[in-house]
Amino acid sequence: MAEPVVDPAGLTGAELVRALTTTRAQDPGAIARAAAARPRRERLLGESGRLMLLAADHPARGALRVADDPLAMADRGELLRRIAVALSRPGVDGFLGTPDLVEDLLLMGALDDLVVLGSMNRGGLAGTTFEIDDRMTGYDADAIAAGGLDGGKMLLRVDPEDPATAATLESCAHAVSALAGHRLMAMVEPFISHRVDGRVRNDLSVEAVIRSATVAAGLGTTSAYTWLKLPVLAEMERVADATTLPVLLLGGEASIDQPETLDRWQRALKLPTVFGMIVGRALLYPPDGDVATAVDKTVGLL
Template identity: 55%
Template sequence: MPFAGAPEAVDVEWLVDVRARRPEAVAAAAARRRTRGLFEERDRLLIVAADHPARGALGVGARPYAMADRADLLGRLRLALSRPGVDGVLASADILDDLLLLGALDDRLAVGSMNRGGLAGASFELDDRFTGHRPQDLARLGFDAGKLLLRIDPDDPGSLDTLHAAARTVDEMAALGLPVFVEPFLCHRDHDGRLHNDLSAEAVITSLTVASGLGGTSAYTWLKVPVTDHPEDMARALAATTLPTVLLGGDPGPGPDAQEVTYEKWRRALRLPTVRGLVVGRALLYPEDGDVAGAVDTAARLLRETVGRTLHA
């Protein structure tokens, strides 16, 4: 679906030419990027997520390849990053490299996605290897944080390898003084082998307590948390940790009311005392009405409205 309010089109031929002729241009762009502090502008963060393609997860709602057009995705990201109230972007190396070359990351947080080996739908999906940014890559490029996904299925031995790798990555990030956003889920496979995340309050509580205890220190650990359907479940879940948390967006699905339902869930959850922002991808980049700027501005407004209006669990 075309999106409204797009900036100038991304010149793919120029990007490819730079990559082919001057690969060192990526490092040069990273070196001259204007950086900022985590809470330099606000005490709540709005980060746009675009790390889905590196896992082979390209679908949005009923569109299985919505994120497959890279020029279109980059255009949506540039528009989102240009909106007031947006603090940064979470993405895999290829997308962050493109955004660096396009000059779209000045004064914005750059969060690198670290483990992308658990490809969507693969038999090895839970053996989620760290095939993306390494901690030393994030430090070398002057990026601001990293993110890792931690899916745990008690019936899948691959979960233990991912759990161990995640703990060591938390240690490495802390040693470098870099925040790491850990996104934990308890999950299971159905009779057809498809993986499902358990969003019950009990499952979210368990996943958060496991993630909070990873590594030799939690000083630089943040949690990236799904929003449950019931507000009381969300309050119970987030009462299980004192780590700062951000809410993930997920795919709101089709239908005229899906987006509004999603916004209302965010509004309620943002009032909980541990929540420090939103990290949202498809709901902002691919809204049902195509209005990327409108979706981003709505999320920014929700953050402004909930500052200072804390609900204690």
């Protein structure tokens, strides 16, 4: 294991932020060195044949809310502390995030031997008039390959009434092709979306999710490296039957303390095309604040 540039052990959130910021200011090259030295996992899927990933790419879209707190994810030291706890739990396979968070975790040595996916399109900022024009403003395929990451993730919201959808579709298709050129996973998270009272809302009907999955599966010059990230529905069997691509379940904001949430996840995980889960805020900000227990409970489903 590589020695962390910034050892988070014993540091408060504020002290961790200070140490990371000092390193960034005085030695920015430390990030590239940490990436080069990071021990990598040989295969995406672990011994269980499953994949359990932690997601934290929400802040780059200005989406900081958890439950009733609009700025819950704004405290970077606290967010990093929670991520580090989650990644340290047995059964967690990796992390999905934007460059700033991935690089903080690299400096902390928190990504060793884990699958790491880079978040690519964060341009469709939450609550803006241009939200559907979700441009590639984060990682690109070349940077993901050069940084030793295992793949890239993109959000694809298809709004039938917003012309910006066409540009987003095209950019996601190019990203899928570029990642495949490097033989790296392209994780596509598709939705059919509509504006309701000025806000973009995702249609979670089974028909809409099936349609979005089939559109995403056809993006790019090859689908050989494409995976889908899909929401969990009551009729998940119909969704899973719509594609031969590997699927990871989207955890969303559902509380893991709700028995119906765990039951729905568990039933979906039994489907042959479902290979695991990507969960973010539900694990990082559980109602009781116990990240380790929330992660262990979810890993138990796998």
